[in-house]
Amino acid sequence: MEKPVSLLSTVVIVLLLHVSDSLAASSAHSLFDTFLNCLQTHTNQPNQVPNIVFSQTNTSYDSVLKASARNARFNSPSAPKPLLIITPLNENQVQNTVLCAKSIGVQLKIRSGGHDFEGISYVSQASSFIILDMFHFQNVNVDVQNEIAVIEAGASLGQVYYRIYEKSKVHGFPAGVCPTVGVGGHISGGGYGNMIRKHGLSVDHVIDAKMVDANGRILDREAMGDDLFWAIRGGGGASFGVILSYTVKLVPVPETVTVFQVDKSLEQNATDVVLQWQQVAPHTDERLFMRLVMQPVKKRTIRVSVMALFLGGADEVVTLLGKEFPLLGLKKEICHEMRWIDSVVWWASYNDGSTLNALLDRSHYRVHYNKKKSDYVETPISKDGFNLIWKKMIELGRVVLIFNPYGGRMNEIAYDATPFPHRAGNLYKVQYSVTWEEAGDGAEKNFIGQIRMMYNYMTPFVSKNPRRAYFNYRDLDIGVKMHGKDSYQDGVVYGSKYFNRNLERLVKVKSAIDPENYFWNEQSIPTLGRNKNN
Ligand SMILES: Cc1cc2nc3c(=O)[nH]c(=O)nc-3n(C[C@H](O)[C@H](O)[C@H](O)COP(=O)(O)OP(=O)(O)OC[C@H]3O[C@@H](n4cnc5c(N)ncnc54)[C@H](O)[C@@H]3O)c2cc1C
Ligand SMILES: *[C@@H]1O[C@H](CO)[C@@H](O)[C@H](O)[C@H]1NC(C)=O
Numbered sequence: 001m002e003k004p005v006s007l008l009s010t011v012v013i014v015l016l017l018h019v020s021d022s023l024a025a026s027s028a029h030s031l032f033d034t035f036l037n038c039l040q041t042h043t044n045q046p047n048q049v050p051n052i053v054f055s056q057t058n059t060s061y062d063s064v065l066k067a068s069a070r071n072a073r074f075n076s077p078s079a080p081k082p083l084l085i086i087t088p089l090n091e092n093q094v095q096n097t098v099l100c101a102k103s104i105g106v107q108l109k110i111r112s113g114g115h116d117f118e119g120i121s122y123v124s125q126a127s128s129f130i131i132l133d134m135f136h137f138q139n140v141n142v143d144v145q146n147e148i149a150v151i152e153a154g155a156s157l158g159q160v161y162y163r164i165y166e167k168s169k170v171h172g173f174p175a176g177v178c179p180t181v182g183v184g185g186h187i188s189g190g191g192y193g194n195m196i197r198k199h200g201l202s203v204d205h206v207i208d209a210k211m212v213d214a215n216g217r218i219l220d221r222e223a224m225g226d227d228l229f230w231a232i233r234g235g236g237g238a239s240f241g242v243i244l245s246y247t248v249k250l251v252p253v254p255e256t257v258t259v260f261q262v263d264k265s266l267e268q269n270a271t272d273v274v275l276q277w278q279q280v281a282p283h284t285d286e287r288l289f290m291r292l293v294m295q296p297v298k299k300r301t302i303r304v305s306v307m308a309l310f311l312g313g314a315d316e317v318v319t320l321l322g323k324e325f326p327l328l329g330l331k332k333e334i335c336h337e338m339r340w341i342d343s344v345v346w347w348a349s350y351n352d353g354s355t356l357n358a359l360l361d362r363s364h365y366r367v368h369y370n371k372k373k374s375d376y377v378e379t380p381i382s383k384d385g386f387n388l389i390w391k392k393m394i395e396l397g398r399v400v401l402i403f404n405p406y407g408g409r410m411n412e413i414a415y416d417a418t419p420f421p422h423r424a425g426n427l428y429k430v431q432y433s434v435t436w437e438e439a440g441d442g443a444e445k446n447f448i449g450q451i452r453m454m455y456n457y458m459t460p461f462v463s464k465n466p467r468r469a470y471f472n473y474r475d476l477d478i479g480v481k482m483h484g485k486d487s488y489q490d491g492v493v494y495g496s497k498y499f500n501r502n503l504e505r506l507v508k509v510k511s512a513i514d515p516e517n518y519f520w521n522e523q524s525i526p527t528l529g530r531n532k533n534n
C-alpha cells in the first residue's frame with residue numbers, strides 16, 4: 001500500500017517542481033525587467049543603471065557575490081542566490097533600489113562588509129531576494145580639527161583606521177580588530193574592539209547618521225528623531241533601513257602603545273593563569289585589554305594565549321602586571337612598543353609581514369567554513385569548572401574559546417543608553433569558534449555539532465534568564481523568524497537574548513518606522529500590530 005502512494009507522490013512532486021521551475025525562471029525574468037524599468041524610470045541618472053545591476057547571467061555575477069562573502073558555508077553552489085545584485089553609486093540609487101524592490105515585492109538584503117557569521121546579508125530563506133551591496137560607499141572623511149569622521153557604510157574598519165592615521169597619529173576609533181569588517185553591519189550592531197575598556201563600543205561615539213527608510217526617504221539624526229537614532233546604534237541597521245553613513249567622534253590614542261602575547265599550556269599552569277586573569281582582566285586599569293584565547297592542542301592539552309593592548313608604555317604595563325597578575329610572568333623583552341596604527345596591524349594577526357597598506361585591502365581575508373556563538377559571564381568560573389571545561393574541549397577537539405574582558409568604561413554607560421544591553425555586571429564575553437577547511441555536509445555536521453555541544457556544556461557557567469548573546473555574533477541557533485510570517489513571539493526569543501530589556505523599545509521603533517515590516521530578515525526586530533499574534 002505504501003510503495004505505490006509514495007511513487008505516485010514522487011511523480012507529482014517532480015511534475016510540480018518542473019512546472020514551478022519554469023514558472024520561477026520566467027517570473028524571475030519579468031521581475032528583472034520590471035525592476036530594471038522601475039530603476040531606470042526613477043533614478044536621476046538612468047544611463048548609469050546598466051552599470052550597477054548584476055543579473056544571474058552576468059559574467060561578473062559570481063565574483064561580485066563572492067567578493068565579500070566571508071563564510072564558505074554560504075558560498076556553495078547550492079546556497080540560495082540573489083535574483084540580482086545592485087551596487088549603487090550614489091544615494092539616489094539606494095533610495096530607488098529600496099522603492100523598486102519593494103514595488104515588485106521582493107526581499108532586499110543589505111550588505112556592507114559581508115562578515116555576518118550566518119551570511120544573512122547575502123543568503124535568504126525567501127524564494128527570491130535582491131542584494132543591495134554598499135560596496136561603492138567607502139568614503140571616510142576625517143576632520144581632525146573637530147575630531148570627527150564621516151564614515152560611509154561600505155567602508156572597512158581597516159580603511160577607517162588608515163584614514164584617521166593619515167591625518168593624525170594621536171587619534172583612533174574604538175571598533176573591531178578584523179580590518180575587513182564592514183562599517184554598515186559592525187557599527188549598527190554595536191561594535192567592540194581592544195579599546196572597549198577605555199572607550200566602550202563604537203556606538204558610544206556615534207553623533208550622527210544618514211539612512212534610507214522603507215519609504216525611500218533620506219533621514220539624518222534630526223529627521224529620524226531620538227528613537228530611531230537610538231535604535232541604529234546597536235539594534236542592527238537591517239531592521240530599519242539602509243545605513244548610508246555614520247558620523248563618529250574620534251578618540252585620543254597615545255603616541256606609543258604596547259602589545260604582547262603570552263602562551264601557556266596546562267602543563268605550564270595555564271589553569272592558574274586563567275583564574276588570575278579572571279580576577280584581573282575585567283577590573284584592572286582601563287587602558288589595558290587582555291584577550292584570552294583557549295584552544296585544544298592535539299587532543300591532549302589546552303593552549304591559553306593572553307593577547308594584550310596597553311594604551312601606554314612597556315615599563316608601565318610590566319610594573320602593573322607584576323603587581324596584579326604575577327602568574328603571567330610578563331617580561332619587558334616580549335612587549336612591543338609601537339604606534340597605535342601598527343598595533344592595529346599586529347592585532348589583525350596577518351603573520352605575513354603585512355604593512356599598513358594591508359589595512360586598505362578588502363580582500364586580505366582567508367575564507368573558510370566557520371560557526372560562532374557567544375555568551376556572557378557574570379560570576380567567576382571556579383578551578384573545578386575550568387578543569388571540566390578543558391576536559392570537554394580536549395574531548396571535542398576543535399572548538400576554540402575566546403574571552404573578551406569588559407569592565408572599565410563599559411561599567412559607566414547606562415544599560416539603555418544604546419540597544420546594546422551587556423554593560424555593568426558582565427565580567428567578560430565568551431566567543432565560541434570552530435573553523436574548518438573540509439567541504440561537505442559530513443564535516444559541517446561534525447563541527448557544528450561540536451560547537452553546539454560545547455555551548456550546552458557551558459550552561460551552568462554563563463548568564464541566564466535570558467541567556468544573553470552579542471548581536472554582531474549572529475547565531476541562528478538561538479532563534480529565527482520563519483519566512484513569510486511576521487511572528488512577534490519568534491522575534492522575542494532571539495531578540496531578548498540579544499537586547500534583553502532594550503527589546504521593547506526596539507519593537508516600538510520598528511513598528512513606527514516600518515509598520516509593514518518590509519525590512520525583514522531571519523533575525524530582524526519584530527513589529528507589533530496586525531501580525532502580533534502570528
Ligand atoms: C573575521 C571577523 C572578525 C570580527 N571581529 C569583530 C570584532 O572584533 N568586534 C565586533 O564587534 N564584531 C566582530 N565581528 C562581527 C562583525 O561585527 C559583524 O559580523 C558585523 O555585522 C559585520 O558587518 P559587515 O558590514 O561586514 O557585515 P554584513 O554581512 O554586510 O552585514 C551584517 C548585518 O548588517 C546588515 N547591514 C550591513 N550593512 C548595512 C547597512 N548599510 N544598512 C543596514 N543594514 C546593514 C546586514 O543586512 C546584516 O544583517 C567579526 C566578524 C568576522 C567575520
Ligand atoms: C554585467 O553587469 C555590469 C554591471 O551592471 C555591466 O556593466 C556589464 O555590462 C554586464 N555584463 C554582461 C556581460 O552582461
Ligand SMILES: *[C@@H]1O[C@H](CO)[C@@H](O)[C@H](O)[C@H]1NC(C)=O
Binds near residue numbers: 267
Ligand atoms: C606550577 O605550579 C606549581 C605549584 O604551584 C609549581 O611548583 C610549578 O613550578 C609551576 N610550574 C610552572 C611551569 O610554572
